[in-house]
Amino acid sequence: xxxxxxxxxxxxxxxxxxxxxxxxxxxxxxxxxxxxxxxxxxxxxxxxxxxxxxxxxxxxxxxxxxxxxxxxxxxxxxxxxxxxxxxxxxxxxxxxxxxxxxxxxxxx
Amino acid sequence: xxxxxxxxxxxxxxxxxxxxxxxxxxxxxxxxxxxxxxxxxxxxxxxxxxxxxxxxxxxxxxxxxxxxxxxxxxxxxxxxxxxxxxxxxxxxxxxxxxxxxxxxxxxxxxxxxxxx
Numbered sequence: 001x002x003x004x005x006x007x008x009x010x011x012x013x014x015x016x017x018x019x020x021x022x023x024x025x026x027x028x029x030x031x032x033x034x035x036x037x038x039x040x041x042x043x044x045x046x047x048x049x050x051x052x053x054x055x056x057x058x059x060x061x062x063x064x065x066x067x068x069x070x071x072x073x074x075x076x077x078x079x080x081x082x083x084x085x086x087x088x089x090x091x092x093x094x095x096x097x098x099x100x101x102x103x104x105x106x107x108x
Numbered sequence: 109x110x111x112x113x114x115x116x117x118x119x120x121x122x123x124x125x126x127x128x129x130x131x132x133x134x135x136x137x138x139x140x141x142x143x144x145x146x147x148x149x150x151x152x153x154x155x156x157x158x159x160x161x162x163x164x165x166x167x168x169x170x171x172x173x174x175x176x177x178x179x180x181x182x183x184x185x186x187x188x189x190x191x192x193x194x195x196x197x198x199x200x201x202x203x204x205x206x207x208x209x210x211x212x213x214x215x216x217x218x219x220x221x222x223x224x
Contacts, residue, residue, distance in 0.1 A: 004150075032210050043111070044151075044199065044215040086151065090210045094164045095141065100150035 002026055002091055004099035012105045013077045021072040021102045023087030031089035033063055033070040034096065038084040047072075047085070057081070077106045110134070112216035114200050120222045121190055129185045129219045133202030140183050141213060142175060145197040154198075157183060158205075190223045197221070 003026040013019045025031065033050040048056045050063045050070060061072045070087060082105050088096040113132045121127050133140050142154040153167040157177040168174070172190075177183040187194055197220050201213040 034210075043217055046212055049210075092209070094156040094158070095143075095153035095167065096151075096213065097153070098143075098151035100148065 002028055002031075002089065002097045004087055004089060004097050006085075006087055006099035006102050008102055009100070010103045010105070012107060014107045015079055016076050019074050019077045019081070019104060019106075021085050021087075021104070023070045023072065023099060025068050025070065025087070025089045025097075027068050028091055030065075031091045031097075033061070034088045034090065035059070035061055035070075035072050036086040036088050036096075036098070038086070039080075040083070044086070077104075079106050079108055082106045112200055112202050112214055114198075114216040114219050116219060117217065118220045118222075120224065122224050123192060124189055126186065126188045127190055127221065129187075129198050129221070131183045131185070131200030131202075131216060133181065133183070133200070134214055135181075137202035137204055137214075138180065139203040139205060139211065139213075140177060141201040141203075142183070142185050143199045143201065145199055145218065147196075151199065154185070187221075190221075192223045195221055195223045 005024045035047040036044050037047040038044045059074045061070050063070050085102045087099040115130045138159045140157040143151045145151050155175045156164040172188045175185045197218040199218045200216045203211040203213045205211045
């Protein structure tokens, strides 16, 4: 089974503090890993993908194949980072396997 | 250009009624996906269309759910004899290609279905 675990449903952080969203996935081959974000009243959109190794909006994510983890991090949270974040592996079977998501609230 | 559009944006129906949800993908995108976003459940895959190939229906939760894609463009998701547990946001996405290789999926705004 393709399982994605995002343990914290709700994460509240103060502005300027670091934020880390944990994601663990089940190992079935070598999935591509993505983080998607949904801001309030906006569409779900791609935040970053591990293969590109980019930093988007200050976020980075490190793929650890040994631990099957793909945690999302940002050193200094901003108010505009308040959103719902989904970890989503792609196992090559026509669909993204989304986790249950993390609601991030950045406190001013 | 225009993104993925979905209609209606909200739908309230009574238990037992049938509903149809519509998705207009980005022009030229051959792959189309339906997902369901339920409270506390994250996003679940429902069905995938790629060009003229037979759809991947492996995510449909019951035979009350069906979908079609006409002319390789617009798709309709139909739920028959709706139940309260069908209440969710139904998301449509499209991508330029699909299958075993990932191509970025672009999501629509969703249809919020409430079954009373």
